[in-house]
Amino acid sequence: xxxxxxxxxxxxxxxxxxxxxxxxxxxxxxxxxxxxxxxxxxxxxxxxxxxxxxxxxxxxxxxxxxxxxxxxxxxxxxxxxxxxxxxxxxxxxxxxxxxxxxxxxxxxxxxxxxxxxxxxxxxxxxxxxxxxxxxxxxxxxxxxxxxxxxxxxxxxxxxxxxxxxxxxxxxxxxxxxxxxxxxxxxxxxxxxxxxxxxxxxxxxxxxxxxxxxxxxxxxxxxxxxxxxxxxxxxxxxxxxxxxxxxxxxxxxxxxxxxxxxxxxxxxxxxxxxxxxxxxxxxxxxxxxxxxxxxxxxxxxxxxxxxxxxxxxxxxxxxxxxxxxxxxxxxxxxxxxxxxxxxxxxxxxxxxxxxxx
Amino acid sequence: xxxxxxxxxxxxxxxxxxxxxxxxxxxxxxxxxxxxxxxxxxxxxxxxxxxxxxxxxxxxxxxxxxxxxxxxxxxxxxxxxxxxxxxxxxxxxxxxxxxxxxxxxxxxxxxxxxxxxxxxxxxxxxxxxxxxxxxxxxxxxxxxxxxxxxxxxxxxxxxxxxxxxxxxxxxxxxxxxxxxxxxxxxxxxxxxxxxxxxxxxxxxxxxxxxxxxxxxxxxxxxxxxxxxxxxxxxxxxxxxxxxxxxxxxxxxxxxxxxxxxxxxxxxxxxxxxxxxxxxxxxxxxxxxxxxxxxxxxxxxxxxxxxxxxxxxxxxxxxxxxxxxxxxxxxxxxxxxxxxxxxxxxxxxxxxxxxxx
Numbered sequence: 001x002x003x004x005x006x007x008x009x010x011x012x013x014x015x016x017x018x019x020x021x022x023x024x025x026x027x028x029x030x031x032x033x034x035x036x037x038x039x040x041x042x043x044x045x046x047x048x049x050x051x052x053x054x055x056x057x058x059x060x061x062x063x064x065x066x067x068x069x070x071x072x073x074x075x076x077x078x079x080x081x082x083x084x085x086x087x088x089x090x091x092x093x094x095x096x097x098x099x100x101x102x103x104x105x106x107x108x109x110x111x112x113x114x115x116x117x118x119x120x121x122x123x124x125x126x127x128x129x130x131x132x133x134x135x136x137x138x139x140x141x142x143x144x145x146x147x148x149x150x151x152x153x154x155x156x157x158x159x160x161x162x163x164x165x166x167x168x169x170x171x172x173x174x175x176x177x178x179x180x181x182x183x184x185x186x187x188x189x190x191x192x193x194x195x196x197x198x199x200x201x202x203x204x205x206x207x208x209x210x211x212x213x214x215x216x217x218x219x220x221x222x223x224x225x226x227x228x229x230x231x232x233x234x235x236x237x238x239x240x241x242x243x244x245x246x247x248x249x250x251x252x253x254x255x256x257x258x259x260x261x262x263x264x265x266x267x268x269x270x271x272x273x274x275x276x277x278x279x280x281x282x283x284x285x286x287x288x289x290x291x292x293x294x295x296x297x298x299x300x301x302x303x304x305x306x307x308x309x310x311x312x313x314x315x316x317x318x319x320x321x322x323x324x325x326x327x328x329x330x331x332x333x334x335x336x337x338x339x340x341x342x343x344x345x346x347x348x349x350x351x352x353x354x355x356x
Numbered sequence: 357x358x359x360x361x362x363x364x365x366x367x368x369x370x371x372x373x374x375x376x377x378x379x380x381x382x383x384x385x386x387x388x389x390x391x392x393x394x395x396x397x398x399x400x401x402x403x404x405x406x407x408x409x410x411x412x413x414x415x416x417x418x419x420x421x422x423x424x425x426x427x428x429x430x431x432x433x434x435x436x437x438x439x440x441x442x443x444x445x446x447x448x449x450x451x452x453x454x455x456x457x458x459x460x461x462x463x464x465x466x467x468x469x470x471x472x473x474x475x476x477x478x479x480x481x482x483x484x485x486x487x488x489x490x491x492x493x494x495x496x497x498x499x500x501x502x503x504x505x506x507x508x509x510x511x512x513x514x515x516x517x518x519x520x521x522x523x524x525x526x527x528x529x530x531x532x533x534x535x536x537x538x539x540x541x542x543x544x545x546x547x548x549x550x551x552x553x554x555x556x557x558x559x560x561x562x563x564x565x566x567x568x569x570x571x572x573x574x575x576x577x578x579x580x581x582x583x584x585x586x587x588x589x590x591x592x593x594x595x596x597x598x599x600x601x602x603x604x605x606x607x608x609x610x611x612x613x614x615x616x617x618x619x620x621x622x623x624x625x626x627x628x629x630x631x632x633x634x635x636x637x638x639x640x641x642x643x644x645x646x647x648x649x650x651x652x653x654x655x656x657x658x659x660x661x662x663x664x665x666x667x668x669x670x671x672x673x674x675x676x677x678x679x680x681x682x683x684x685x686x687x688x689x690x691x692x693x694x695x696x697x698x699x700x701x702x703x704x705x706x707x708x709x710x711x712x
Binding site for chain 1: 358359361363365366367368369374375377378379380381382383384414415416417418419422444447448451452453540542548549550568569570571572573574575591592593594595596597598673675
């Protein structure tokens with residue numbers, strides 16, 4: 001029995017989008033491939049409100065996170081962490097010999113823009129990483145305020161992980177001054193996992209020119225130069241199946257209308273949050289609660305694994321808490337092409353099972 | 357109009373295999389995902405005649421090539437190159453600050469086992485990379501003889517790029533003493549691009565333990581440890597679609613029978629080589645000509661681009677020469693699920709067009 005996914009990725013993917021994954025292969029050195037990749041670029045630029053370049057990577061989002069910090073840190077990176085994925089970014093720097101410091105917020109709290117200001121004012125850092133939406137805690141960072149702080153530091157490359165928000169929440173890359181904005185196919189974009197996407201600014205490009213060991217597969221400058229020279233073709237054979245599906249899904253997203261799509265996410269988020277507050281508690285500081293997933297504090301001490309097993313029998317799946325938050329929290333994703341009816345159906349089923 | 361692909365990747369993928377790419381998503385932290393990944397491992401071990409671990413990577417084969425040289429070189433890597441992909445391996449080392457030297461054979465010639473012996477006898481190197489099958493030149497290296505040389509150097513980690521040969525040619529990993537044997541989905545395995553696979557020996561694992569900067573996404577030791585601990589689940593969200601297709605296709609490959617499959621490749625290769633020798637010349641030294649693709653020397657000075665355009669109108673596609681060999685050579689792939697009838701049909705169509 002198929003389980004409808006309410007987990008923070010992979011998300012439920014619509015049948016017509018899945019069907020595009022089965023298209024016949026084409027050569028990746030053909031005009032047809034160039035055309036496909038060019039079209040994706042134009043549509044992704046709309047989604048990110050940017051004129052910057054778009055880079056595609058056959059990998060999970062983690063790959064481009066590693067590529068960003070490795071390709072564009074010359075001096076030292078300041079990694080701001082609000083949970084598991086922030087910590088991962090720091091690990092990526094250290095494992096590549098990139099100088100970096102990590103600044104952690106308490107789990108459930110956002111990054112404090114004043115702290116960002118203080119850290120950057122030291123002049124020690126030339127790159128900063130921010131997690132826009134933290135899937136472990138359900139916190140969404142105040143990216144506008146952080147962007148405002150960054151505008152004071154033109155020498156700092158601004159990298160943002162929007163893996164679990166892009167496509168569900170408005171992210172105006174150019175207005176916010178984001179140099180590298182990273183996302184992935186299997187979250188709010190509503191596609192199968194396997195492809196990552198980022199924006200790449202002129203500032204990031206210039207910085208990368210001065211960095212010696214940028215690696216290879218995730219060297220953003222190498223990717224950028226290659227697609228410039230080869231009419232949007234990629235150096236290694238990309239996942240053509242994902243490109244077909246992405247191209248198609250971006251059309252659907254733009255047809256729905258970005259604002260409509262963001263509103264739909266906001267409506268679903270409100271519904272889940274109200275429900276969670278009524279019956280449990282929110283794990284995240286509500287002011288910064290995510291619009292794509294909600295982490296619920298398990299104040300009733302329910303058996304989350306058992307709940308998920310019972311949900312499974314009825315064709316639904318949610319997520320247990322992340323890492324040490326397992327059983328202490330549970331997570332409901334409300335993103336991609338899920339709609340309010342799906343959410344209501346899920347919540348009612350949970351209530352039935354839990355006899356709430 | 358769909359063009360049947362006779363290019364060295366992406367290859368023609370059968371409809372039933374493509375259909376598996378469209379399956380509904382499942383959570384990557386479920387027993388179902390563990391089961392899927394465990395099944396793939398067992399089947400890949402058969403294909404590679406090995407008891408070593410199997411690592412999957414959502415990337416092209418290049419990713420795991422980078423991961424191998426970065427994760428397992430402690431002292432210095434000796435990169436033996438017989439064409440474009442050997443040169444790429446050297447670039448990967450240098451771009452990551454890994455100490456390495458490159459030893460190039462003339463394009464069209466194989467790696468000389470005696471040279472390997474001489475280089476390794478210096479005691480300077482603790483890792484060696486060999487391209488088994490070079491897609492630019494159509495040369496297949498004498499991997500048994502090279503493996504024999506390697507057996508004298510137990511401290512050297514033996515890495516082999518079998519991206520364009522595995523699944524089409526017998527590669528007995530354990531017998532040959534290969535520590536890291538790398539391949540990719542879109543060549544002789546007959547799948548869409550987007551997934552890479554490698555074997556990982558105990559010796560490679562022990563070496564990696566002593567290497568400091570192993571990177572993150574392609575850190576083979578991190579992947580290995582994670583799947584050990586998490587019952588074959590991967591640290592980043594993998595391409596579940598590719599895993600479904602790979603699992604299914606491996607069943608088909610094992611049903612055909614590995615020896616039958618290798619024989620089929622050999623028969624197709626002989627046919628193309630005889631044709632090429634009759635009408636043109638082979639680019640590769642015939643003793644080392646590849647069983648998965650043939651690079652044909654354009655001795656008749658035909659217009660290869662034009663030929664490919666005309667072939668396209670009849671539903672076929674071959675490859676022009678690689679890089680500087682463009683127009684000077686052309687390439688016909690005979691791998692994956694292509695059969696002798698397909699090859700005959702292609703060659704007859706080419707003869708018609710070229711009026712040979």
